[in-house]
Amino acid sequence: MSKQIAAIPxxxxxxxxxxxxxxxxxxxxxxKRGQIIFSEGDExxxxxxxxxxxxxxxxxxxxxxxxxxxxxxxxxxxxxxxVFAGQRFPAHAETLEKSRxxxxxxxxxxxxxxxxxxxxxxxxxxxxxxxxxxxxxxxxLSLKEVPGRLAAYFLSVxxxxxxxxxxKLDIAKNQLAGLLGTIPETLSRILARMVRQGLIHVDxxxxxxxxxxxxxxxxxxERRL
Amino acid sequence: MSKQIAAIPxxxxxxxxxxxxxxxxxxxxxxKRGQIIFSEGDExxxxxxxxxxxxxxxxxxxxxxxxxxxxxxxxxxxxxxxVFAGQRFPAHAETLEKSRxxxxxxxxxxxxxxxxxxxxxxxxxxxxxxxxxxxxxxxxLSLKEVPGRLAAYFLSVxxxxxxxxxxKLDIAKNQLAGLLGTIPETLSRILARMVRQGLIHVDxxxxxxxxxxxxxxxxxxERRL
DNA sequence: ATCTCCCCTTGACCTAAGTCAAAGCATATT
DNA sequence: AATATGCTTTGACTTAGGTCAAGGGGAGAT
Numbered sequence: 001m002s003k004q005i006a007a008i009p010x011x012x013x014x015x016x017x018x019x020x021x022x023x024x025x026x027x028x029x030x031x032k033r034g035q036i037i038f039s040e041g042d043e044x045x046x047x048x049x050x051x052x053x054x055x056x057x058x059x060x061x062x063x064x065x066x067x068x069x070x071x072x073x074x075x076x077x078x079x080x081x082x083v084f085a086g087q088r089f090p091a092h093a094e095t096l097e098k099s100r101x102x103x104x105x106x107x108x109x110x111x112x113x114x115x116x117x118x119x120x121x122x123x124x125x126x127x128x129x130x131x132x133x134x135x136x137x138x139x140x141l142s143l144k145e146v147p148g149r150l151a152a153y154f155l156s157v158x159x160x161x162x163x164x165x166x167x168k169l170d171i172a173k174n175q176l177a178g179l180l181g182t183i184p185e186t187l188s189r190i191l192a193r194m195v196r197q198g199l200i201h202v203d204x205x206x207x208x209x210x211x212x213x214x215x216x217x218x219x220x221x222e223r224r225l
Numbered sequence: 226m227s228k229q230i231a232a233i234p235x236x237x238x239x240x241x242x243x244x245x246x247x248x249x250x251x252x253x254x255x256x257k258r259g260q261i262i263f264s265e266g267d268e269x270x271x272x273x274x275x276x277x278x279x280x281x282x283x284x285x286x287x288x289x290x291x292x293x294x295x296x297x298x299x300x301x302x303x304x305x306x307x308v309f310a311g312q313r314f315p316a317h318a319e320t321l322e323k324s325r326x327x328x329x330x331x332x333x334x335x336x337x338x339x340x341x342x343x344x345x346x347x348x349x350x351x352x353x354x355x356x357x358x359x360x361x362x363x364x365x366l367s368l369k370e371v372p373g374r375l376a377a378y379f380l381s382v383x384x385x386x387x388x389x390x391x392x393k394l395d396i397a398k399n400q401l402a403g404l405l406g407t408i409p410e411t412l413s414r415i416l417a418r419m420v421r422q423g424l425i426h427v428d429x430x431x432x433x434x435x436x437x438x439x440x441x442x443x444x445x446x447e448r449r450l
Numbered sequence: 451a452t453c454t455c456c457c458c459t460t461g462a463c464c465t466a467a468g469t470c471a472a473a474g475c476a477t478a479t480t
Numbered sequence: 481a482a483t484a485t486g487c488t489t490t491g492a493c494t495t496a497g498g499t500c501a502a503g504g505g506g507a508g509a510t
Contacts, residue, residue: 128310
């Protein structure tokens, strides 16, 4: 297991001794698609690291509308906040596909941080980046309309793929709606509109960026579609 | 200056030696109301701690609409994220009133964290709590309507004041609008509506909670006002 | 091959909340 | 005291996007 652990960015730069320690305290769990990992309000008893698969962390309104806060991919830790603040989970976590997850109990993990400053700094960097992502999400929700959010999403996915114009959505469109703070119907309409305007081309979950500059303008300001 | 430093929660539990070191690297700055501390896109060269006054951190849309991410009060650190993630500031910071701020340059601060695990853990706890706050903000923006956000705001202020029903807003209403992701006109209308419904009583910046349960229902779900 | 369960799309409708404009207040400054 | 500047409220109007309802397709299961 210590091999998987060494591959996790959070643990980069640690000594072999610490890898072994981590391997000693880690609990290895497997989940199939659609399983709940934790729910809002649960006690935060440790840190999770996703080894394989995909996990969404989300809020639910009483009416059932879902706002996804983050979709985690391989190698990413989650549930950290409640480890350090000693609070309950502020959101739900559920697998989007078959996943494998390592769980590190709180106390042992904190001990390790106390002893290894590079682990502390890694953790600080990760939390900082996450904070920054949330900042962007808040900006999107508050200052952009749905087309702008969608355009921004496409551009950011494209960037992750080294600027390719051919994108494959790795989450279903109804999940994407939840990530953008809207509902599937609206997303569907806006996709159709973007196609009509010649901004993108859509074929199922394949998206092709046709007019990158148009998308950029849309993502940037409140320009009308 | 080491006296002020000892009073900062972030530095709780440090040794006298570390207080002195911090005092050694800190830069003491004074600002009057309305001054920019940093702008979005600036290089994050250090950590700020607010000693006195009030600072808002906010995003601006191209049209000039403002979304406040956080209003910082005495003793709170800000601008930390860019210290650890080595990124630019994702938002603007401006004083809401005359303020005094200590600035800790990045490198020296990181050195100190490496040497003192309790500082690292304090920092982790603060970032975690901030992350949690952002989670609530996202939830509000995405899953609640403005009346619900406002009700939630009143309840949270009341909680901070040990559950008192008599609140004094410590920010102007137009700022509050920015914090709730809306505009002053809308806020004004909703306040009037809440008064009409007998939920609260308003006198300038004094708010009196009349029907706490009504506010709680409003804050909770999407109930109609 | 057909069934079935989702996922996705489209249409008609409605409402929360933003825009624009104007006027009333309050606080601080000279 | 007078003036200016920024905060707050109200009114009339517009619109993004949510709700409800009804179909259409694709992938795995039997």
